[in-house]
Amino acid sequence: MMNFDSALKSQRNTNAKLNGDNEGYNPDMKTPLGIEKHASIVYTITVFYQVQEEICASCFKCMVLSVREDGGMLHYDIMDGKNKIFTVVHNVNGHKAKCSCKMFEMVGLLCRHIFVVFRDLEKIPLKYVVNRWTKDASLKATFEIDGVIYDQNGPKDEKKMLLNKLWSNVHCCIDLAGSNMEQLAAFSQVINEQKQLLMSGKEKLSPQHNKKTVKESFCGST
Template sequence: MVLSVREDGGMLHYDIMDGKNKRFTVVHNVNDHEAKCSCKMFEMVGLLCRHIFVVFRDLERIPLKYVVNRWTKDVSLKATFEIDGVIYDQNGPKDEKKMLLNKVWSDKHCCMDMAGSNMEQLTTFSQVINEQKQLLLSGKEKLSP
């Protein structure tokens, strides 16, 4: 229930009483469509309180700054996955370098796991990796096939 409304330089101050006879003050900046309530529910929880809803009831839409993404259905539609500690958002921008680095690390670990119990294969794999490392250190542009 709105007890009183007063204007002060483009700001509307609403005194509101809820069903438990507690008084709250909502300050509404009409130009910016911003509202702050003395209960601080939006700041603490991310949900608009019933006091601000009373102030916004004549608006056609609730301002987007008060529609927090985590409370929308769209947040559950974003496919995310993790590879070696890097979180990827399927709908977001892709970092090709990170993805390639993760693939190379994954391939290297896979090869080490496959050769891990066979000393001959592990030694051969180690030699191949060291040859490639030496080529990179020497500054040659191409690695051996």
């Protein structure tokens, strides 16, 4: 039981620290595009760098060879840095686009060819932001059916979401303070004040009962 508790605590703290590191870090922008800034906000750091590479390629490596209209849709023939030509079908009014390279269908991230036609947008359309690549993915419910993981439409556990966010914020504050003892002491004081406030408003529990209650609050079950 102790080994399980230790493993659970380690996994929880590691996940919370990664989220905190991610939240406290601001990557450098390589273009003035609003869509790149939006990508840095919604995606995890690792995924953002992949998306940033596609955005930069759309600016510096892709060339629009031709544009034609057919049935209310704009068809772009775009040559990328590898001299390959792909076709993007763009519905301007609905901010919808589909590329013949099918990168989004395969990995859930937009390709450089679609970013060419989305270049003037300030944000990536919500329909193209897949939850599993976002910073908030661990805060949303996931479940598995026949080996397939579904992570966007499951029921939400508000308590678990709040606890995950709380751990993330705590680690983020610690990381932002770094080795600054003054800031660490100030943060510690705030935490201690809240601790005393919570303790003063609760009836005293036995140590065993209190420990059991804390475990159940993290596990979400008795």
